[in-house]
Every structure is written in C-alpha cells, then in structure tokens.
Amino acid sequence: AQSVTQLDSQVPVFEEAPVELRCNYSSSVSVYLFWYVQYPNQGLQLLLKYLSGSTLVKGINGFEAEFNKSQTSFHLRKPSVHISDTAEYFCAVTPLNKLIFGAGTRLAVHP
Amino acid sequence: EAGVAQSPRYKIIEKRQSVAFWCNPISGHATLYWYQQILGQGPKLLIQFQNNGVVDDSQLPKDRFSAERLKGVDSTLKIQPAKLEDSAVYLCASSLGQGGYNEQFFGPGTRLTVL
Numbered sequence: 001a002q003s004v005t006q007l008d009s010q011v012p013v014f015e016e017a018p019v020e021l022r023c024n025y026s027s028s029v030s031v032y033l034f035w036y037v038q039y040p041n042q043g044l045q046l047l048l049k050y051l052s053g054s055t056l057v058k059g060i061n062g063f064e065a066e067f068n069k070s071q072t073s074f075h076l077r078k079p080s081v082h083i084s085d086t087a088e089y090f091c092a093v094t095p096l097n098k099l100i101f102g103a104g105t106r107l108a109v110h111p
Numbered sequence: 112e113a114g115v116a117q118s119p120r121y122k123i124i125e126k127r128q129s130v131a132f133w134c135n136p137i138s139g140h141a142t143l144y145w146y147q148q149i150l151g152q153g154p155k156l157l158i159q160f161q162n163n164g165v166v167d168d169s170q171l172p173k174d175r176f177s178a179e180r181l182k183g184v185d186s187t188l189k190i191q192p193a194k195l196e197d198s199a200v201y202l203c204a205s206s207l208g209q210g211g212y213n214e215q216f217f218g219p220g221t222r223l224t225v226l
Contacts, residue, residue, distance in 0.1 A: 004153075032211050043115070043202060043217030044154070051212050090153050094211030098167060099144075101153030 002027040006102035021076040023091030031093040033074040038088040115218035129191035136205030146202040
C-alpha cells in the first residue's frame with residue numbers, strides 16, 4: 001500500500017530564516033510527487049510537482065523540493081521565509097492516478 | 112478563469128439529519144473529486160468522477176454518503192443520516208483529466224459540523 005509521512009506536524013521558524021519540511025513516501029510503483037499549501041479557510045493550492053527529469057523542482061513563492069528516489073523523500077525548502085508563508089503544507093503522491101496526502105505540516109513564521 | 116466553486120461554505124446540523132454539498136468545477140475539466148478533510152489530517156479521497164461516470168468510490172461510506180454528477184459538470188455530495196464523525200471539511204477538486212500527472216484545482220471547501 002502507498003503512504004505519505006510528513007515527519008513534523010509543526011515547524012516554528014523566525015522570519016527570514018531557512019526552512020525544510022520533510023516528506024517520505026512508500027510505494028510499490030512509480031509515483032508523481034506534489035506539495036500543496038493551504039491557507040486558513042481556503043482550499044489547497046499547488047506549490048510544485050515532480051513528474052520526471054531534474055530531481056530539483058522549483059515552485060511558486062520561492063519554494064523548491066528535491067526528489068530522492070533512493071531515500072523515497074521529497075523535502076520542501078525555502079531559503080528565507082516570510083510571515084505570509086504561515087500555512088499548512090501537504091505532501092502528496094499519485095500512484096495509479098489517485099492522490100494520497102500526508103497529514104500535513106503547520107509552518108508558523110514568527111517575526 | 113473562475114476557480115472551483117463550492118456551496119455552502121459552512122453548515123451546522125444535528126446528527127441523523129441530512130445535508131448536501133454542491134460543487135461546480137473549472138469549465139472544461141472532465142475529472143471531479145470529492146475529499147474529506149478531518150481536522151489535523153490530510154484530505155482523503157471519497158469519490159472520483161470522469162465526466163458523469165464514477166472512476167473510484169472505494170472509500171465512500173455508501174451506507175450514508177452518495178454523490179452524483181449527472182450532466183458531467185457540477186456535482187452534489189449528500190450525507191444521510193449524518194454522524195458526529197462526519198464533522199470535517201469537504202473539498203471538491205477538478206482536473207483536465209484523470210492521469211496522476213494532472214494538477215488538481217481545489218475549491219474553498221464546505222466546513223460541516225455535526226452536533
């Protein structure tokens with residue numbers, strides 16, 4: 001069975017500091033990988049996705065993620081966060097055309 | 112381009128009552144999804160439509176949940192009767208096709224509270 005593990009439920013960080021949100025997955029088949037962001041009382045918005053090719057993927061709002069097949073990881077990074085990045089972040093995979101989400105990581109950016 | 116529309120945004124009902132949610136996907140999107148997001152968890156797929164046909168409803172509690180997309184455009188999700196554990200945000204999403212590489216676009220969700 002496929003699953004997604006987001007290792008941190010909450011990540012507090014100061015403004016302008018770097019951040020990494022960790023994501024590991026398990027799957028018996030090849031997958032596509034996604035990161036979504038959810039702001040309070042809003043739906044999910046795609047940050048970035050890995051389908052194939054370069055393992056370093058750049059997304060919106062200065063975020064990037066690196067696919068590591070041997071470690072089955074897809075960690076999300078940003079070199080300098082802003083207060084506006086405070087939100088819930090979800091890692092997701094699609095084996096067999098079905099999106100499977102992790103439990104989410106709440107990023108709290110403090111001034 | 113208009114996004115995915117959902118209504119109502121909030122609903123409070125008592126257990127054993129019935130409730131219905133409505134979703135209008137992005138124009139031209141053939142695939143429509145309903146997700147349940149319980150507080151503190153990631154969204155879980157309830158049902159997936161391709162045009163007006165069901166592709167996957169394996170996680171839909173069919174004894175109380177039903178969904179339809181009769182004309183292949185908008186969709187309704189119904190719960191009858193509701194239980195306390197149905198309290199969640201119900202998200203609708205749509206995509207151009209059902210391939211896993213397709214980006215899913217999400218609506219703002221309907222927050223259901225069952226008392």
